[in-house]
Amino acid sequence: MKRNWHISLVLVYLVLGLLLATSFNTQQKYQQALNAPRKEDLIRKVRQLETDRDALKKQIETDRAQIQNYEKIAAKNEGMLSAYTNELEQTRKATGLVPATGRGVIVTLADSPQYPKDGDPNNYVIHDYDLRTVVNSLWSGGAQAVSVNGQRLMSLSSIRCAGGTVLVNSTRLVSPFKIQAVGDSEKLAKALNADEKSRQLLNEIADYYGLVKKIEQRDDIVIPAYKGGLLIENAKVVEGGD
């Protein structure tokens, strides 16, 4: 009997001790939480920021590695790139999208200052077909860039009649007309006489009607770039074709 109550008492005291310790712990935690909510908050914020910072650092690292990777690829492709750049430059020159300079000829044509003495007064002025004749003979002489009154001729250019004016690259031009061509100036000068129509125009017709003409070979010809639009909607590139 005596042992029995001892055991039960011990058990109750054990439970009491357990409860006391647990209560003490809980209260301690509760007090800490009450006293330092701001501190905990700040600590949490700092931790959060530190985590963010580490993540960003890692991001920078990977980004830098990526850039380096790209640079390596770029270096590898540089040879190809310079080839492409050259081709592009060449294409630009050929299409007239960049100014051209060099030696060549300047052909100046202007309406006749004479009063029409006979026949059609149209014979005393320079027409679009006269300009076409001269330009075509220059092309045939190996001209690499041609302009009429500063209008660069390119693949979409035309020289047309528009009433009293001549239309080139959608721009109205009037006499005098200054045709510039870059190329071998000797060959160009020869080509102007080699072509039959051109020879007739520049010699016989011009002389007969008193048209103003001047042909000069120069070393410092500057032909401006084509400045118009390049709207090519209907012409499609032929895939894989030449």
Added chain:
Amino acid sequence: MLPLIGLLAGIALGLVLNIPIPPVYSKYLGIAVLAALDSAIGGLRASLEMKFNDKLFFTGFFSNTLLAAFIVFLGDRLGIDLYLAAVVAFGVRLFQNLALVRRHYFQKRHWE
């Protein structure tokens, strides 16, 4: 002597286990502590008076704790600090029992 060892063992166990109790239930814990304390002192008194009854002691401990817990729960539900009733009841009994234990020791010495 043995009850003291039990108390120390319980405290050590509680500190080591460090059972996490949500702050919401801290009130229940406090009442449980009071009930256990009351039973412990009451048991001490009964044993000193040679009136200790195992079954009475055990059922008393659990019924007191459960009733106290229920009162706290009810108080929470009704929005009244009913747990104060348990606290007061246990507190009064605690002091009463302590006084009796004290008296018992003095009487014992007196008899000698």
